[in-house]
Amino acid sequence: xxxxxxxxxxxxxxxxxxxxxxxxxxxxxxxxxxxxxxxxxxxxxxxxxxxxxxxxxxxxxxxxxxxxxxxxxxxxxxxxxxxxxxxxxxxxxxxxxxxxxxxxxxxxxxxxxxxxxxxxxxxxxxxxxxxxxxxxxxxxxxxxxxxx
Amino acid sequence: xxxxxxxxxxxxxxxxxxxxxxxxxxxxxxxxxxxxxxxxxxxxxxxxxxxxxxxxxxxxxxxxxxxxxxxxxxxxxxxxxxxxxxxxxxxxxxxxxxxxxxxxxxxxxxxxxxxxxxxxxxxxxxxxxxxxxxxxxxxxxxxxxxxxxxxxxxxxxxxxxxxxxxxxxxxxxxxxxxxxxxxxxxxxxxxxxxxxxxxxxxxxxxxxxxxxxxxxxxxxxxxxxxxxxxxxxxxxxxxxxxxxxxxxxxxxxxxxxxxxxxxxxxxxxxxxxxxxxxxxxxxxxxxxxxxxxxxxxxxxxxxxxxxxxxxxxxxxxxxxxxxxxxxxxxxxxxxxxxxxxxxxxxxxxxxxxxxxxxxxxxxxxxxxxxxxxxxxxxxxxxxxxxxxxxxxxxxxxxxxxxxxxxxxxxxxxxxxxxxxxxxxxxxxxxxxxxxxxxxxxxxxxxxxxxxxxxxxxxxxxxxxxxxxxxxxxxxxxxxxxxxxxxxxxxxxxxxxxxxxxxxxxxxxxxxxxxxxxxxxxxxxxxxxxxxxxxxxxxxxxxxxxxxxx
Numbered sequence: 124x125x126x127x128x129x130x131x132x133x134x135x136x137x138x139x140x141x142x143x144x145x146x147x148x149x150x151x152x153x154x155x156x157x158x159x160x161x162x163x164x165x166x167x168x169x170x171x172x173x174x175x176x177x178x179x180x181x182x183x184x185x186x187x188x189x190x191x192x193x194x195x196x197x198x199x200x201x202x203x204x205x206x207x208x209x210x211x212x213x214x215x216x217x218x219x220x221x222x223x224x225x226x227x228x229x230x231x232x233x234x235x236x237x238x239x240x241x242x243x244x245x246x247x248x249x250x251x252x253x254x255x256x257x258x259x260x261x262x263x264x265x266x267x268x269x270x271x
Numbered sequence: 272x273x274x275x276x277x278x279x280x281x282x283x284x285x286x287x288x289x290x291x292x293x294x295x296x297x298x299x300x301x302x303x304x305x306x307x308x309x310x311x312x313x314x315x316x317x318x319x320x321x322x323x324x325x326x327x328x329x330x331x332x333x334x335x336x337x338x339x340x341x342x343x344x345x346x347x348x349x350x351x352x353x354x355x356x357x358x359x360x361x362x363x364x365x366x367x368x369x370x371x372x373x374x375x376x377x378x379x380x381x382x383x384x385x386x387x388x389x390x391x392x393x394x395x396x397x398x399x400x401x402x403x404x405x406x407x408x409x410x411x412x413x414x415x416x417x418x419x420x421x422x423x424x425x426x427x428x429x430x431x432x433x434x435x436x437x438x439x440x441x442x443x444x445x446x447x448x449x450x451x452x453x454x455x456x457x458x459x460x461x462x463x464x465x466x467x468x469x470x471x472x473x474x475x476x477x478x479x480x481x482x483x484x485x486x487x488x489x490x491x492x493x494x495x496x497x498x499x500x501x502x503x504x505x506x507x508x509x510x511x512x513x514x515x516x517x518x519x520x521x522x523x524x525x526x527x528x529x530x531x532x533x534x535x536x537x538x539x540x541x542x543x544x545x546x547x548x549x550x551x552x553x554x555x556x557x558x559x560x561x562x563x564x565x566x567x568x569x570x571x572x573x574x575x576x577x578x579x580x581x582x583x584x585x586x587x588x589x590x591x592x593x594x595x596x597x598x599x600x601x602x603x604x605x606x607x608x609x610x611x612x613x614x615x616x617x618x619x620x621x622x623x624x625x626x627x628x629x630x631x632x633x634x635x636x637x638x639x640x641x642x643x644x645x646x647x648x649x650x651x652x653x654x655x656x657x658x659x660x661x662x663x664x665x666x667x668x669x670x671x672x673x674x675x676x677x678x679x680x681x682x683x684x685x686x687x688x689x690x691x692x693x694x695x696x697x698x699x700x701x702x703x704x705x706x707x708x709x710x711x712x713x714x715x716x717x718x719x720x721x722x723x724x725x726x727x728x729x730x731x732x733x734x735x736x737x738x739x740x741x742x743x744x745x746x747x748x749x750x751x752x753x754x755x756x757x758x759x760x761x762x763x764x765x766x767x768x769x770x771x772x773x774x775x776x777x778x779x780x781x782x783x784x785x786x787x788x789x790x791x792x793x794x795x796x797x798x799x800x801x802x803x804x805x806x807x808x809x810x811x812x813x814x815x816x817x818x819x820x
Binding site: 169172173175176177179180183187192193194195196197198200201202205208209212215216219220222223226227229262268269270 | 284285433434435436438439440441442443444446449452453455456459460463464467468469470471474475478
């Protein structure tokens with residue numbers, strides 16, 4: 124019962140984050156299929172698939188956190204790790220593209236701008252910060268799981 | 272003998288206290304706690320090793336397997352002691368023979384013929400009757416009993432069992448429905464890292480070699496020497512070095528997934544699916560990596576322990592359409608199937624994966640019959656990898672690629688240069704160059720597919736790297752690729768797409784197969800079967816296409 128109370132905020136956050144990631148993933152896939160250009164949205168089917176996968180992990184977390192089992196913290200945890208990893212990856216790609224455009228002067232990157240390289244993976248990750256802080260408190264401070 | 276108690280940090284973090292000196296007194300050998308990833312305890316380990324080498328500990332029996340098994344062990348040991356040059360402890364071999372260890376049975380058969388193997392079989396069967404179950408089971412039970420007894424003696428403190436972070440993460444990573452999308456997502460991320468993040472380095476190296484080639488070509492007045500140096504040697508070296516950032520980045524990403532403990536889970540998740548097509552659970556990694564580049568994909572098959580499984584994985588890998596073939600598909604699809612471009616390209620991916628599965632099944636049925644290795648894999652706890660360990664993994668594998676594949680690619684590039692630029696005065700890749708002559712020579716073979724000598728030359732160019740097929744067409748058609756419609760029909764263009772997908776792997780892939788299998792036999796086998804398969808599939812497309820359309 125105690126755990127149920129403690130996880131309720133994570134449950135709520137997982138639902139919101141899951142829904143937003145799935146929504147953005149679906150938009151990316153639709154943009155890819157219809158060939159629509161949208162600002163701050165990738166026109167990439169695999170990027171859309173990635174966002175949906177992260178969203179589904181959070182969604183499954185929303186469902187499982189009801190089970191009152193500390194192991195279910197794995198869902199918001201893995202969702203956040205993936206969200207952070209892909210945000211980092213797209214940030215590295217932005218730097219690589221900037222080098223191509225401004226230092227190497229690759230003609231394929233003519234007209235490239237920083238704005239064109241900003242993707243949902245990079246800004247949606249902000250949503251996971253409260254989850255990460257909550258997990259930090261539960262796992263590191265309250266030692267609800269053995270950290271090995 | 273010295274035992275390293277590695278990952279001792281995990282034991283401490285779990286709150287477990289082990290009486291190491293008690294362990295030493297039970298086994299009679301030194302036990303040294305280590306944390307290899309951080310280099311802790313390594314100096315104690317080396318000191319213990321030196322001490323042990325100077326005064327080796329004497330062999331002593333640790334586990335008592337019970338009167339019946341012990342008597343069988345002694346009986347087999349008596350026969351083994353009669354063998355000449357036996358350097359391994361006979362008791363150990365006797366136990367392995369009772370356990371029906373196939374490796375040891377084969378080795379005994381090679382050393383002393385069938386006699387000792389059949390004697391051991393007789394004793395084992397006799398023992399089976401006495402015990403009422405296979406001796407291997409009883410031996411395993413005795414070992415586990417022994418382990419339990421030791422644990423009770425040496426573990427001083429064991430905290431109350433609590434779910435671990437690893438348990439929590441595994442709820443997601445090995446989830447029935449989420450495990451596959453997570454895998455696809457991670458591999459896509461890995462490919463993005465390998466190609467997009469490494470792109471400036473790749474382009475930088477490419478530019479450097481292009482400038483160097485232009486400089487050398489303009490500085491040397493003797494045409495053939497300038498061409499040999501610029502197009503052959505510098506071009507050849509460039510074609511190898513331009514791969515390096517991708518290779519190193521891919522290996523870095525793979526090391527990250529391996530060191531965190533993810534890769535073991537991926538193999539576990541896919542084992543059942545892969546087995547159905549004659550592959551191993553771990554084969555999933557090279558299969559998907561092959562969509563990026565077959566070279567690192569084939570190298571990644573090293574994680575598969577069984578040689579047969581590793582070979583099948585490597586031999587079918589070139590059928591997975593790599594990123595170099597993608598532009599060729601796009602180019603042909605855009606010219607011949609403008610309205611169905613995406614479907615035409617996607618069909619090549621389906622064809623590639625389907626053929627890889629079919630060939631794997633055939634190889635399993637005809638060549639590697641019934642040699643499935645079960646997936647025995649340790650699911651280690653998830654760990655945050657150290658930069659040093661990632662660096663070492665990346666460096667060792669990358670340097671291996673440079674040494675092995677690089678030398679072969681480099682020398683083959685010079686041979687190619689000679690084919691395309693000689694005899695002196697011939698137009699590069701033109702009808703009078705050796706490559707052109709070769710194209711003319713093999714044209715009759717390709718005629719049934721609707722390909723003329725120019726297609727043949729482009730396909731020869733494609734042997735260096737598949738994307739070069741487009742460059743070759745560009746040179747031969749003066750940059751006007753739409754002129755391909757004058758030499759190909761839509762049906763033969765689709766057959767050409769399939770041919771490019773399947774026919775001989777590129778030079779780098781072949782060189783990697785050679786270096787990874789260590790065998791010319793399998794390298795030539797891959798070359799030949801893919802050529803024949805490509806011809807057969809393309810012919811099938813042409814014949815059925817001509818009937819239907």
